[in-house]
Amino acid sequence: MANAKLWGLKKSPWVFHVAAASCNNCDIEILDVITPRWDVERFGIVLVGSPRHADALLVTGVLNRKSLSRVLRVYEQTPKPCLVICIGTCTCDNHMFATSYNVVGPYDKYLPVDVYIPGCPPKPEAIISGVVKALKRL
Amino acid sequence: MSVIRILFSYLIFPGFLFTSVVGLFLTWIDRKVTARIHWRVGPPWYQPYADFLKLLLKETIIPEGVSKVLFLLAPVLGLVAMSILAVMLFSMNMDPGSTFVGDLIVMIYLLALPPLGIMLGGSVSKNPLASVGVSREMTQYFAYELPFLITMASIILKAGGSIRFGDIIIAQQASGPFLYSISGVIAAIVILLSTQAKLGFVPFDMPEAEQEIMAGPYIEYSGVAFAMYRVVRAMMLFLLPLFLISVLWGGFGNWWAIPKFLLIVVLIVLIKNTNPRIRIDQSLRFFWLGIGVLSIAGLILAVYGL
Numbered sequence: 438m439a440n441a442k443l444w445g446l447k448k449s450p451w452v453f454h455v456a457a458a459s460c461n462n463c464d465i466e467i468l469d470v471i472t473p474r475w476d477v478e479r480f481g482i483v484l485v486g487s488p489r490h491a492d493a494l495l496v497t498g499v500l501n502r503k504s505l506s507r508v509l510r511v512y513e514q515t516p517k518p519c520l521v522i523c524i525g526t527c528t529c530d531n532h533m534f535a536t537s538y539n540v541v542g543p544y545d546k547y548l549p550v551d552v553y554i555p556g557c558p559p560k561p562e563a564i565i566s567g568v569v570k571a572l573k574r575l
Numbered sequence: 576m577s578v579i580r581i582l583f584s585y586l587i588f589p590g591f592l593f594t595s596v597v598g599l600f601l602t603w604i605d606r607k608v609t610a611r612i613h614w615r616v617g618p619p620w621y622q623p624y625a626d627f628l629k630l631l632l633k634e635t636i637i638p639e640g641v642s643k644v645l646f647l648l649a650p651v652l653g654l655v656a657m658s659i660l661a662v663m664l665f666s667m668n669m670d671p672g673s674t675f676v677g678d679l680i681v682m683i684y685l686l687a688l689p690p691l692g693i694m695l696g697g698s699v700s701k702n703p704l705a706s707v708g709v710s711r712e713m714t715q716y717f718a719y720e721l722p723f724l725i726t727m728a729s730i731i732l733k734a735g736g737s738i739r740f741g742d743i744i745i746a747q748q749a750s751g752p753f754l755y756s757i758s759g760v761i762a763a764i765v766i767l768l769s770t771q772a773k774l775g776f777v778p779f780d781m782p783e784a785e786q787e788i789m790a791g792p793y794i795e796y797s798g799v800a801f802a803m804y805r806v807v808r809a810m811m812l813f814l815l816p817l818f819l820i821s822v823l824w825g826g827f828g829n830w831w832a833i834p835k836f837l838l839i840v841v842l843i844v845l846i847k848n849t850n851p852r853i854r855i856d857q858s859l860r861f862f863w864l865g866i867g868v869l870s871i872a873g874l875i876l877a878v879y880g881l
Contacts, residue, residue, distance in 0.1 A: 449629050476616055479619075481618055514636070
């Protein structure tokens with residue numbers, strides 16, 4: 438039973454895109470990953486429109502006081518088990534906004550993050566390799 | 576003994592289990608053909624089964640303040656209707672004598688139940704986007720059902736005025752499929768387009784338009800309940816082309832039905848992939864003024880036996 442659950446989750450991770458106040462570059466790179474050129478549907482990865490259908494949350498952007506409650510709410514709305522994949526250097530160490538009054542810090546203070554993908558923005562290949570690493574760790 | 580046979584036919588073959596396994600395989604064909612049209616590789620053959628298994632074993636969230644019974648029973652409605660429809664279609668194609676008076680009407684009502692389940696589930700889930708989706712689904716239903724019913728009337732006329740499904744198949748076995756006449760071609764076009772709308776495939780997918788209202792009525796569904804909606808959709812992808820073959824293309828009692836069936840499925844997928852989504856008012860105008868007038872013309876031609 439546990440094996441079947443793991444197999445299903447590994448073979449069809451549906452992703453929901455949480456754009457938590459990013460500068461849009463990471464978002465555009467995520468959209469690139471879904472285009473026919475990289476074709477992640479080979480691995481069963483599909484972009485879904487509702488967090489209720491999601492198995493993985495792709496979070497982008499530096500976490501600030503405004504977006505914190507929204508991100509937590511989206512995480513609570515997602516049925517478990519779910520992965521949290523943080524994309525971009527902003528999510529790892531707040532990048533160039535580290536000294537800002539409004540920034541409340543990297544995501545693992547609040548959420549169980551599975552994998553961080555650095556880069557400003559990360560290349561599509563880097564995003565795919567990060568997702569594969571997160572799936573292998575399961 | 577006969578109770579076990581009835582249960583076997585509803586639950587295993589040709590009812591729920593067989594129809595859903597074949598239907599999920601057809602959704603793979605749909606995704607693979609779509610991928611090849613995009614010049615991609617596409618998902619492996621076990622993809623729909625992996626999706627289904629994952630959804631079954633995931634948490635099912637029921638939103639706050641929502642009627643639990645209605646929310647969880649709405650997808651079952653379509654599931655039950657499609658299982659019964661599968662049994663009726665198969666038994667009447669294997670043995671047209673097993674028909675009863677008015678079973679065509681029963682089938683038309685069974686085909687109406689999955690959209691009803693979607694409307695019910697969407698409207699209890701207390702989400703504004705779901706309500707928008709439900710209102711579109713309702714409008715869409717009224718749009719495609721009118722030409723579909725007029726076409727059914729012309730098919731009844733061609734079968735000598737009988738509302739028994741078996742008689743339609745027997746009439747076609749005796750004097751050739753209804754498709755090979757002008758009104759038959761018109762009926763095939765109308766039923767094919769309403770099939771496209773019933774399945775919620777692209778030119779007519781406004782009820783669950785992913786880009787504007789996310790997933791429409793399905794937006795609050797997760798886990799087992801969402802898996803059931805997907806299975807109902809898959810079963811419809813299997814049963815609606817079979818329905819089209821039975822009423823117009825001579826039934827599926829022989830092996831010739833398999834290439835006919837695959838041709839219809841690939842045609843549906845091609846229509847899906849080569850058209851943009853239209854607005855709900857355009858859909859209503861298309862089905863009532865365009866296709867509706869066409870179906871009335873088909874009915875008049877059928878009265879004169881053309």
